[in-house]
Every structure is written in C-alpha cells, then in structure tokens.
Amino acid sequence: MKLLILGGSGFLSGTLARLALSQGHDVSVLTRGQRALPEGVKPILVDRKDRAAFSSTLQNVGEHWDMLADCICFTPEDAEQDIEVFSGLTDHLIFVSTDSVYQEHPRPFPVSEAFEQFTKLPYGQNKRKAEEVFLTKGQSLNWTILRPGHIYGPGSELGCLPEHSRNPDLLEHLKAGKPLRLVGGGHFLQMPVFSEDLARMILDCAGKPSSYGQIFNAPGPDIIPSWRYYEIIAEHLGVELEVEEVMISDLLAREPARLQFCSHRVYSTEAAQKAGVYVPDTPVETGLKIHVDAKLEA
Numbered sequence: 001m002k003l004l005i006l007g008g009s010g011f012l013s014g015t016l017a018r019l020a021l022s023q024g025h026d027v028s029v030l031t032r033g034q035r036a037l038p039e040g041v042k043p044i045l046v047d048r049k050d051r052a053a054f055s056s057t058l059q060n061v062g063e064h065w066d067m068l069a070d071c072i073c074f075t076p077e078d079a080e081q082d083i084e085v086f087s088g089l090t091d092h093l094i095f096v097s098t099d100s101v102y103q104e105h106p107r108p109f110p111v112s113e114a115f116e117q118f119t120k121l122p123y124g125q126n127k128r129k130a131e132e133v134f135l136t137k138g139q140s141l142n143w144t145i146l147r148p149g150h151i152y153g154p155g156s157e158l159g160c161l162p163e164h165s166r167n168p169d170l171l172e173h174l175k176a177g178k179p180l181r182l183v184g185g186g187h188f189l190q191m192p193v194f195s196e197d198l199a200r201m202i203l204d205c206a207g208k209p210s211s212y213g214q215i216f217n218a219p220g221p222d223i224i225p226s227w228r229y230y231e232i233i234a235e236h237l238g239v240e241l242e243v244e245e246v247m248i249s250d251l252l253a254r255e256p257a258r259l260q261f262c263s264h265r266v267y268s269t270e271a272a273q274k275a276g277v278y279v280p281d282t283p284v285e286t287g288l289k290i291h292v293d294a295k296l297e298a
C-alpha cells in the first residue's frame with residue numbers, strides 16, 4: 001500500500017511508520033521536520049497549522065494514497081482540513097481519536113461506542129468535535145475513527161496515572177525503593193494498549209469497507225487496576241512496589257483537567273471484532289516488559 005501518516009516521527013506515528021515499512025508498504029510522513037524521521041520514509045515537510053502551505057504542498061506532491069493515518073488531528077479545524085485537502089487524494093482516512101472523548105461520570109461498564117455522553121474537558125471535547133466533523137461532513141471520504149486509551153511502548157515515557165504519568169524518572173524512582181504517589185491509590189481500572197498493536201489495528205483497517213464510517217474503541221486486551229501497571233514494572237526490575245494514596249479530591253482541586261484519569265477506563269471491542277478488524281492482543285505484562293527493556297537500553 002501507499003500510506004501517508006500525518007505525524008510520523010512521534011511516539012505512535014513513528015511506531016506506525018516503522019511497522020508499515022517492515023510490512024513492505026511505501027510510507028510517506030508529514031511533519032514540520034523538527035524530529036528525526038524513521039529511516040526509509042518519504043518526508044513531506046510542512047506545518048499543518050499553516051493551512052495554505054499545507055494545501056499547496058500536498059497538491060504539489062501530486063500523490064494518491066491507499067490509506068492516510070492522521071495522528072495529529074486535535075480540533076474540528078484539523079478535521080475540516082483533512083476533508084478539504086484529502087478527499088480524492090486517499091481511499092481511506094483513519095483518525096486517531098481518544099477514549100478521553102467519553103464522559104467520565106457516570107459511564108457504563110464496559111463503555112461501548114454507542115455511549116454518547118461526552119466529556120467537558122478541552123482535550124477530549126476538541127477530539128469529539130473533530131469526530132463530529134467526520135460524522136457530519138465526511139461523506140466525500142472513507143474514514144474510520146479509533147479511540148485508544150492509554151498507549152504505552154518504546155518511544156514514550158512510562159506511567160499511566162497521576163502523579164506518575166509519563167514520568168521520565170519512574171525507573172530510577174522505583175529502583176531507589178521510593179513509594180509512588182497514585183491518585184485513588186491506583187484503583188482506577190485501565191486497558192493500556194501497546195503502541196505496536198494500535199499501529200497494527202490502524203493498518204488492518206486500511207481498505208476494509210466494514211470499517212468505513214465506523215468508530216472503534218481501541219484498548220489493550222487486559223483490564224487492570226492502574227497500580228498493577230506499576231507493579232508489573234517493579235516486578236520486572238526486581239523491586240517492591242509501594243503506593244501512597246493521593247486523594248482524588250485533592251488532585252482535582254489542584255488539577256481539574258485530570259478528571260479523565262479519575263474514572264474507570266473499561267471499553268468494549270465488539271464493534272471492531274464484528275467488523276473483522278484486528279483488536280490489540282499483546283498482554284500488558286509482555287508489552288510493559290518490552291517497554292521497560294527499551295528504557296533500560298536507551
């Protein structure tokens with residue numbers, strides 16, 4: 001396939017680019033050129049926020065892509081830009097949205113895509129507005145929307161919950177035997193997804209009519225309390241995990257936007273399964289060990 005990735009040198013987008021290359025695809029990536037690109041991709045350098053330059057650059061490239069994965073669509077304006085620029089330039093556009101679109105409380109268990117109560121927090125609200133643009137104005141494109149929860153894997157920092165979310169010092173902290181301060185004692189349930197699995201899901205959607213016009217949750221296979229995520233890392237390091245509880249109300253008084261972490265994040269994957277799309281399946285123990293080893297080798 002000829003693929004275009006918006007992003008392509010970041011955490012998820014870089015993982016996707018490398019996996020696609022390893023599967024023999026022809027991969028173009030669009031970035032501002034601020035980070036090193038995976039070897040073997042074809043670069044397109046432009047800032048998507050410069051709408052005129054974005055549009056003219058892509059017209060000048062003059063390519064048609066079998067599939068386009070937008071890993072950097074955050075607002076309804078970005079989604080409108082996708083529809084405007086890529087209708088006719090790609091057979092299938094996949095938008096990486098987020099589980100943060102869902103209302104935090106109350107929510108059913110598991111949360112399916114049919115649950116249509118949405119967050120009021122800015123990040124998730126803007127992603128939802130972008131989804132709505134595809135739903136209401138995306139008729140000129142085949143599109144699919146994926147909603148991953150916490151994504152982990154080589155290329156990102158470890159940590160899935162405040163106060164140790166994406167903490168670059170997490171391994172040193174654990175090795176030093178210091179307790180972790182976790183909101184709610186780390187009891188919120190999560191389904192972390194391994195980045196390479198999510199990349200595989202994106203590639204598996206490509207060109208599948210059963211995925212057109214669909215929104216799919218994209219969690220990992222295991223439902224774990226967040227403290228277990230940290231315990232797996234501690235076990236791999238051969239140290240004990242000690243947790244100090246941070247009161248939910250204290251955290252939210254300080255950082256109200258952290259509400260997205262203060263709910264159980266348990267999602268159904270029935271819709272993707274029914275569409276015959278690959279659903280992430282790397283056990284969290286296996287994926288986290290790969291992630292920790294990559295950090296130790298870095």
Ligand SMILES: NC(=O)c1ccc[n+]([C@@H]2O[C@H](COP(=O)([O-])OP(=O)(O)OC[C@H]3O[C@@H](n4cnc5c(N)ncnc54)[C@H](OP(=O)(O)O)[C@@H]3O)[C@@H](O)[C@H]2O)c1
Pocket residue numbers: 006007008009010011012013014030031032033034035046047048049070071072073096097098099148149150151152
């Ligand atoms: N991490 C999670 O747990 C999680 C959970 C759910 C959903 N998501 C979603 O997953 C996606 C994350 O993708 P990622 O990990 O690849 O992100 P990332 O690590 O932040 O990388 C961003 C990529 O986009 C490029 N870029 C950034 N701004 C740009 C611009 N204005 N114009 C052109 N290129 C630009 C960057 O390269 P340059 O800097 O060189 O331009 C880089 O290649 C997001 O859509 C996020 O909402 C993440």
